[in-house]
Amino acid sequence: MMEKTVLINCSPKQKLSVSGFLMKCAGVLIRGKKEYFHLRTPADYPAILQALKGAGKVVFVTPLYVDSIPSHMLPFMQEMEELCRGNGLRLKVYVIANNGFIEGKQNEPLMQVMENFCARSGLTWCGGIGIGGGVMLNVERIMITVMFGLMLLNVLLSAVQGGDVLDAVLSFGKSLLGLVILACGIIAFGIRLAVHINRGTDAGKKYTRIMLPSFVFIAFADIFFIIVSVLQGGIFRGWLSRFQPDAGCSIITENGK
Numbered sequence: 058m059m060e061k062t063v064l065i066n067c068s069p070k071q072k073l074s075v076s077g078f079l080m081k082c083a084g085v086l087i088r089g090k091k092e093y094f095h096l097r098t099p100a101d102y103p104a105i106l107q108a109l110k111g112a113g114k115v116v117f118v119t120p121l122y123v124d125s126i127p128s129h130m131l132p133f134m135q136e137m138e139e140l141c142r143g144n145g146l147r148l149k150v151y152v153i154a155n156n157g158f159i160e161g162k163q164n165e166p167l168m169q170v171m172e173n174f175c176a177r178s179g180l181t182w183c184g185g186i187g188i189g190g191g192v193m194l195n196v197e198r199i200m201i202t203v204m205f206g207l208m209l210l211n212v213l214l215s216a217v218q219g220g221d222v223l224d225a226v227l228s229f230g231k232s233l234l235g236l237v238i239l240a241c242g243i244i245a246f247g248i249r250l251a252v253h254i255n256r257g258t259d260a261g262k263k264y265t266r267i268m269l270p271s272f273v274f275i276a277f278a279d280i281f282f283i284i285v286s287v288l289q290g291g292i293f294r295g296w297l298s299r300f301q302p303d304a305g306c307s308i309i310t311e312n313g314k
């Protein structure tokens with residue numbers, strides 16, 4: 058009988074997280090019984106810890122935060138360590154990490170944190186993949202949805218007006234192929250990782266990225282952040298803003314004042 062696999066989306070985002078998307082993709086490729094969880098707050102711990110008791114493998118799908126794991130994962134990992142040591146659980150641990158910068162290798166410190174966590178908790182570290190430019194996966198899936206909708210509309214209009222329906226489908230196919238090529242490293246390493254998870258073997262650490270030249274990625278990222286900055290606070294916020302970030306904060310000293 059195949060061991061149960063627990064997949065944990067560790068992004069603090071409620072929706073539209075890259076980790077959530079990657080977790081669903083991994084779930085399609087992983088065979089056997091699977092359970093999916095979202096780790097955001099301590100209220101999520103009991104269900105996940107309970108599921109881990111009956112599992113053979115766990116896949117952490119996480120964003121990179123400040124070159125490491127997001128801080129909300131730490132208290133959970135402390136509880137998981139206690140559970141695993143106390144019950145002699147020997148889970149196999151895999152990690153799928155994604156980060157904002159273009160190089161997937163940026164995830165190396167995160168992988169080391171997870172490897173150390175396994176050593177301390179008596180778990181089996183089985184490696185994983187680090188994905189650079191992860192945010193582009195969100196852009197890609199939004200584009201695919203929009204393009205698919207436009208294709209359907211085109212097909213409908215062509216059918217009504219007696220045009221060539223195949224043209225609309227072919228043009229969608231070409232755009233889709235372009236997006237698949239951009240993600241080909243992620244797809245290849247993702248499939249490779251899934252094969253290892255299914256066999257329960259060590260996958261090692263592999264790093265990949267979205268296949269955009271860095272200078273193109275950086276130009277897009279700059280434009281994106283300027284737009285977000287203008288929409289969310291106005292350009293040059295911080296320089297020209299009257300709001301002082303520490304105006305509402307107080308410092309608590311050792312004697313409580």
Ligand SMILES: Cc1cc2nc3c(=O)[nH]c(=O)nc-3n(C[C@H](O)[C@H](O)[C@H](O)COP(=O)(O)O)c2cc1C
Pocket residue numbers: 068069070073074075076077119120121122123124125155156157158159163191192
């Ligand atoms: C607080 C914070 C810290 C981050 N630190 C890094 C970092 O050190 N290196 C990096 O490449 N990306 C960093 N990022 C970008 C995220 O890793 C990136 O946006 C990722 O795709 C988010 O994944 P998610 O949608 O699954 O949460 C950071 C993002 C946030 C919000």
